[in-house]
Amino acid sequence: MTIKSLIVAVSLMASAIVSAAGKKPVVVEKPATERVANIVFIGNSITAGATLQDRANQAPPAVVKQELSKTFGEGTIEIANVAVSGSTTTDWQPGGKMFSSAVKAADAFLADKGATLVFSISLGTNDSAVRGVNGSALSNEDFRKNLTVIVDSLLSRYPLAEVLLNTPIWYSQNVYNSAEYLVEGQRRLKSYIGDISEVVSNYRKNRVTRVHLGEDHWDYFDADASLFTPERGKAGAFYLHPNKNGAAKLGSFWASELASIIKGARPVHVNLKSGAELLVYPSETGKAEKAIVICPGGGYTYLAKDKEGMELGKWISARGVTACVLFYRLPKGDKEVPKTDAIEAMEYVRAHSQEYGGYTKVGIMGSSAGGHLASTIATHTELADFQVLLYPVITMKDGLTHAGSRSNLLGENPSAETENEFSNEMHVTKKTPRALIVLSMNDKVVLPRPNGIAYAAALLDNEVETTLLCYPSGGHGWCFRETFEFKDEWRQTLDKFLKKK
Secondary structure (H helix, E strand, O other), X not given: OOOOOOEEEEOOOOOOOOOOOOOOOEEOOXXXXXXXXXXXXXXXXXXXXXXXXXXXXXXXXXXXXXXXXXXXXXXXEEEEEOOOOOOOOOOOOOXXXXXXXXXXXXXXXXOOXXXXXEEEEEOOOOOOOOEOOOOOOOOHHHHHHHHHHHHHHHHHHOOOOEEEEOOOOOOOOOOXXXXXXXXXXXXXXXXXXHHHHHHXXXXXXXXXOOXXXXXXXXXXXXXXHHHEEEEEEEOEEEEEEEOHHHHHHHHHHHHHHHHHHHHHHOOEEEEOOOOOEEEEEOOOOOOOXXXXXXXXXXXXXXXXXXXXXXXXXXXXXXXXXXXXXXEOOOOOOOOOHHHXXXXXXXXXXXXXXXXXXXXXXXXXXXXXXXXXXXXXXXXXXXXXXXXXEEOOOOOOOOOOOOHHHHHHHHOOOOOHHHHHHOOHHHOOOOOOOEEEEEEEOOOOOOOOHHHXXXXXXXHHHOOOOEEEEEEOOOOOOOOOOOOOOOXXXXXXXXXXXXXXX
């Protein structure tokens, strides 16, 4: 069979037989020994800590860090408070200095690969002013638009980030300092609470689950003026900025909401009996029809845990699929070790369906050498309902495979029998599960034709439902790399593949 097109998508009928017997590994909670979350606070003078004597320790974000450190452990939470007094959603639009400061702070956190990046946004107070502030008085429609642009830009740049939209707190009806707020402003500010809720609702309707709505604390602060610093204004003493006690209370409220978000974004650590580790990212929608076990690549000599593992797992879980990242043991002379770990992982995921979303179908996914392991499970067992392979190693034939993967798995001089046993294109049957295979034609590390393309041909010869995407460029190892030219296309295809009944 010859494949001339750069992008091939072929669908035929297939079936899969599933077994779910096996051991029951123990779920363990890992001690907090590394950074859990990095939080960037975007806001105005309330977030900045105006009127407080010691902003570095008393502003609401500082309180958040103190509270979350008690929950997750010292050294596990880091914050960047980039709030600017007097700012509005107009000031925070992408391309401006304020937005750039948030990007700079977030970029500085990206080295913490395992930490959850969170943006906590608290805007609206100055947007509501009658006059005197950039963008005020902002209509409800424009406020929603501005807020959506900010969130869209953050999610586009940081697709794995979580965003908390806090609702504004009360201010008195006589606020009139360098800008004029008064009764009209207060009324407008309160109406923004419904706008923020609508923005979050719109994201949820579009299956974007990483945008969260903060609780409404308006009445709490309305009922107690002692939580504010009295300030002299043109219309008498007014209440706008929380004092030390008020900031502590606001920070405590935010910390509680952020703790729930961070816990939801953190995986469950499972130690398999074989010695391998499984990171389970339950579906962020609560329920899941499918789960998938993800095998990172690394030539069977190391594991590409981040972009081919954890980042991919987080992204998939946000789309309603329970994602389980397998840190399988490296073979080190024993070719059965990775396969044993993957089988145990598949059996564990099947046995614990009710704990992680109630899914009924479980797939296997892998990149590069992880793709070889995934296709081994797909062709040598009946545990997988579907398979997803990214630039996979498939064959173990000398000169056609990735030499490092071959020698690390099978040794320097494997027998012809062993070579054939792990050349997975030779083991495809009509019972092999449906597949999505994605690769780049200019991959010089794992040659596409004798590996991914040959495997697709074998699947098609056996009438297995197969989707093959061959991109003209990208090379090897692009998985969750933002610089990959076709990142949007392949992710959209993966999303559709996972949603298919």
